[in-house]
Amino acid sequence: MYIDRNVGDQVTQESNMDSQKAIDHTLMRRVQQDDYEAFEELVGRYRARLVNLIYRMLNDQSEAEDLVQETFLRVWTHRQDYDFSYCLSTWIYTIALNLAKNELRRYRKFKFINLLDMASKGVELPDPRMGPSALGHMLQQAIAGLPAKYKTAFLLRDVEQMSYEEVAQVLGVPLGTVKSRVNRARAELKEQLKPKLEQSRALSQGALVPVRSM
Helix, strand or coil, X not given: CCCCHHHHHHHHHHHHHHHHHHHHHHHHHHHHCCCHHHHHHHHHHHHHHHHHHHHHHHCCHHHHHHHHHHHHHHHHHCHHHXXXXXXXXXXXXXXXXXXXXXXXXXXXXCCCCCHHHHHHCCCCCCCHHXXXXXXXXXXXXXXXXXXXXXXXXXXXXXXXXXXXXXXXXXXXXXXXXXXXXXXXXXXXXHHHHHHHHHHHHHHHCCCCCCCCCC
């Protein structure tokens, strides 16, 4: 009998998501009963991921940590307002992203590092021959250069591995809009990274770099 491996993987993933949702709801019920140990466990489940997400949006580690701390303060303060018909992760991410958006508006400009701006200012870009870490750095900077609405959708879907439906709930936009933003982000990243990846392949194959004659 033939079994579609992709279907099996999807079933496993959905089962894992249901399990995580059940754990979250169990913890949140305890939190609503003023169980601080359950709250600390909840913080441990989400803190690192939230800091990583907000850092990618603001490009400021200290600010990201402060906003995540504020996020959990609000989770505790408004714990009785949580609606169990929604995923807890969706509720927490919505709080964190709203705080991040307010921070961006407060400064009236994005703190993203734009790869093209760096090049135009004469900042040396990583040499692809340095290996995967350098390419990863270029990817990080390419993500940082995305417009905010594309960046957020991309990070939630492709980095945080949320479903399109969950991303739509967090962002408060239609499902079709989420898919469009994610696809646009992927296309822009591909366009930015393609020349660098081609250069990396050429160097790895022993292509010679022209040297000016003396």
